[in-house]
Amino acid sequence: MALFTSDTHFVVYMDSKSDTPSRELHGRESLAPVFDNLNTYKATMHFNGQSTVQLNGDSATGVSYCLAHHVTEQDGKRGLMIASIRYLDTFVKQEGAWYFSERKLLVDWIETRPL
Numbered sequence: 001m002a003l004f005t006s007d008t009h010f011v012v013y014m015d016s017k018s019d020t021p022s023r024e025l026h027g028r029e030s031l032a033p034v035f036d037n038l039n040t041y042k043a044t045m046h047f048n049g050q051s052t053v054q055l056n057g058d059s060a061t062g063v064s065y066c067l068a069h070h071v072t073e074q075d076g077k078r079g080l081m082i083a084s085i086r087y088l089d090t091f092v093k094q095e096g097a098w099y100f101s102e103r104k105l106l107v108d109w110i111e112t113r114p115l
Contacts, residue, residue: 003099004028004031004039007101008027010024010105011109014107016086017045042071047066047067048065050064058094059091059092061090063087065085067083077114082110082111084112089103089104090103091101
């Protein structure tokens with residue numbers, strides 16, 4: 001959470017083709033439940049791939065691709081959920097450090113299978 005500005009804007013699109021967000025959060029503290037939710041998985045790993053960033057003085061925009069892997073366990077059975085994610089980011093430089101001022105998380109597809 002420390003990588004986000006105090007007034008950050010975080011928008012989730014569980015369907016990347018939708019114009020309507022699934023969830024919209026305002027402010028760094030509102031991110032706590034999002035990060036805490038990762039604790040519901042037995043294991044999680046985000047494989048971050050290509051990223052493109054365009055600098056414009058003390059601000060920047062970027063696109064990053066991610067495959068998020070989440071291991072679940074229910075009734076003694078383990079499963080794997082893989083989500084293909086694109087992050088559309090806006091960054092700002094404050095006091096010499098870069099922060100996310102806005103992040104749009106777009107889920108392109110999800111796969112679930114037994115593990």
